[in-house]
Amino acid sequence: MLLIGEIAxxxxxxxxxxxxxxxxxxxxxxxxxxxGYRSYGLSALSRLLQIRKLTALGMGLSxxxxxxxxxxxxxxxxKEILVELDAELADGEADIQRRRAVxxxxxxxxxxxxxxxxxxxxxxGLELPPREIGMLRAAEVAxxxxxDPYLTGAGxxxxxxxxxxxxxxxxxxxxxxxxxxxxxxxxxxxxxxxxPADVPAELTADQTATVAATARFGQMMLSDMSPGxxxxxxxxxxxxxxxxxxxxx
Amino acid sequence: MLLIGEIAxxxxxxxxxxxxxxxxxxxxxxxxxxxGYRSYGLSALSRLLQIRKLTALGMGLSxxxxxxxxxxxxxxxxKEILVELDAELADGEADIQRRRAVxxxxxxxxxxxxxxxxxxxxxxGLELPPREIGMLRAAEVAxxxxxDPYLTGAGxxxxxxxxxxxxxxxxxxxxxxxxxxxxxxxxxxxxxxxxPADVPAELTADQTATVAATARFGQMMLSDMSPGxxxxxxxxxxxxxxxxxxxxx
DNA sequence: CTTGACCTTGACGTAAGGGCAGGGGTTCTA
DNA sequence: TAGAACCCCTGCCCTTACGTCAAGGTCAAG
Numbered sequence: 001m002l003l004i005g006e007i008a009x010x011x012x013x014x015x016x017x018x019x020x021x022x023x024x025x026x027x028x029x030x031x032x033x034x035x036g037y038r039s040y041g042l043s044a045l046s047r048l049l050q051i052r053k054l055t056a057l058g059m060g061l062s063x064x065x066x067x068x069x070x071x072x073x074x075x076x077x078x079k080e081i082l083v084e085l086d087a088e089l090a091d092g093e094a095d096i097q098r099r100r101a102v103x104x105x106x107x108x109x110x111x112x113x114x115x116x117x118x119x120x121x122x123x124x125g126l127e128l129p130p131r132e133i134g135m136l137r138a139a140e141v142a143x144x145x146x147x148d149p150y151l152t153g154a155g156x157x158x159x160x161x162x163x164x165x166x167x168x169x170x171x172x173x174x175x176x177x178x179x180x181x182x183x184x185x186x187x188x189x190x191x192x193x194x195x196p197a198d199v200p201a202e203l204t205a206d207q208t209a210t211v212a213a214t215a216r217f218g219q220m221m222l223s224d225m226s227p228g229x230x231x232x233x234x235x236x237x238x239x240x241x242x243x244x245x246x247x248x249x
Numbered sequence: 250m251l252l253i254g255e256i257a258x259x260x261x262x263x264x265x266x267x268x269x270x271x272x273x274x275x276x277x278x279x280x281x282x283x284x285g286y287r288s289y290g291l292s293a294l295s296r297l298l299q300i301r302k303l304t305a306l307g308m309g310l311s312x313x314x315x316x317x318x319x320x321x322x323x324x325x326x327x328k329e330i331l332v333e334l335d336a337e338l339a340d341g342e343a344d345i346q347r348r349r350a351v352x353x354x355x356x357x358x359x360x361x362x363x364x365x366x367x368x369x370x371x372x373x374g375l376e377l378p379p380r381e382i383g384m385l386r387a388a389e390v391a392x393x394x395x396x397d398p399y400l401t402g403a404g405x406x407x408x409x410x411x412x413x414x415x416x417x418x419x420x421x422x423x424x425x426x427x428x429x430x431x432x433x434x435x436x437x438x439x440x441x442x443x444x445p446a447d448v449p450a451e452l453t454a455d456q457t458a459t460v461a462a463t464a465r466f467g468q469m470m471l472s473d474m475s476p477g478x479x480x481x482x483x484x485x486x487x488x489x490x491x492x493x494x495x496x497x498x
Numbered sequence: 499c500t501t502g503a504c505c506t507t508g509a510c511g512t513a514a515g516g517g518c519a520g521g522g523g524t525t526c527t528a
Numbered sequence: 529t530a531g532a533a534c535c536c537c538t539g540c541c542c543t544t545a546c547g548t549c550a551a552g553g554t555c556a557a558g
Contacts, residue, residue, distance in 0.1 A: 002391075003504075003505075004504095005503095005505080010390045010391055011390070013546095015504095015505085016547065016548085017545080017546065019546095020545065020546055024545095035505075035506090035553080035554055035555085036505080036506065036554090037504090037505055038506090042383075042387035042391060042473050043383055043384070043387065043473040045387040045390070046383035046384065046386045047383075049363065049386055049387065049390065050386070053363040054362060055545090056348070057348050057352060057362065058345075058348050060544075060545085061544080061545070071361075078361075082352050082355060082362065083356070086349055086352045086353075086356075089345050089348055089349050089352070090349070092341075093342060093345045093346065093349070096342045097342065099305070099306050099338055100335055100338050100339070100342070102306060103334065103335045103338070104335075106331060107328060107332070107335075110328075113302060113303065113306065113327060113331065114299035114302040114303060114320075115302075134292055134295035135292070135295065137298055137299070138291035138292065138294035138295035138298065139291060141260070141298065142291060224290045224291050224292040252535075252536075253536075254534095254536080263515085263516085264535095265515065265516065265517085266514080266515065268515095268537095269514070284523055284524085284536075284537090285522090285523090285536080285537065286523085286535085286536055286537080287537090304514095309514090310513075310514070311513090
């Protein structure tokens, strides 16, 4: 006749755990003594130990319920359960190993863990400000057609790099900043060499395809730009409208 | 300007996840458009991607919060975090490997996964009924001084085995079963060879030490016994009382 | 008689979202 | 012009396997 604390200690669990098993029906409620305390016999302890052995292997409590129900009825599908469980564990193990491999590589290279390997390699040693890196990280998935050339062909002196730097100069500029017009002009002149070769078809078919692509790019970055930078994009679109023959087909 | 579903898809998560990150303060709430929809920019996407990269390594969201706060303030303790995380993952990996080793052994031996290796080896090939095995499983942790000899020295013909079999014959017996007296007498005669050599001191010091030890054993098993078996234990105690000179010091 | 160590039930918290209800928005299509 | 199909909003309950109080009853010892 064991109290809940005693049976729990024998099984290496807390009384709370035993009560939990009662509540979910995994372990039958035992008799109570005259004080209302639960009073356990050896068969309850045996059941509790069975449960613990299986949970220690990594089974969930509902799986344990099933497994014990099967063994109680004599069905010997326990092997099947174990094989299945082992497969799950193998998955988990492979998962952990993948993560650890990534971590090992990060520790070796000293890269920012929040960058893709490609982007990390591209910006390594470039000392870009965090804000620029953040834009690249986002643009890599949101605007891959703009960033991929930057990653593959580009290094220190790519047009994109220069574009970035010119625009970054206006990071804190107001819309009426005197440099806005000048920089807009420079960027406008750079557009032809900057725009990707493989712009989607529906955009190239458009009359002002490149301007539209640029606008899309700008559109997505607008929320993270200074007023001066937004003004630059407005100007770019305006310039494009003035030369439809240059951009249209 | 991305809707929540768009940014979620770009980051490979669900909108629910993004809202979750808002609620716990991991991702700042963005502006709303005229319809009350959240409207995200590239910097939000960047932040979301950072979060995902770190959770993919196995960090919890609170750890991610800390890690990103540190990188935002320029502190480069990310390496430290990664090392710590790797240690945790290594623990988890070792854990899984232990479990898989146990499972592999179980599958090879075909043992009951809910038995200790020692007990499984002891009962292997013995074809004990499940009820007996259950009692052994429980007794192994509750009454080790009674079971250990059974495990180490005992095989098919140990006194314990015989005791078990005699008692098991009354598994469904009522208290007035005619076999009760006979079996009680046999078991009483077996007591000297059955009782463990290393009974705890406070019990050997007692005048009726062995009877008390037996009573303790019986006490714990009572709740799982048939009325006939309980009667046997009552008789054993009675017999012991009749021969105090035999059991006393 | 009090203290301390038990026991009881009940209710809330955890991590990281999943799922549903009830209601509104936008856009395409018949 | 009205559905249909999808998107969005908030709020609430659900999940695992218990941990952690909280408020109160029980029991043996000093």
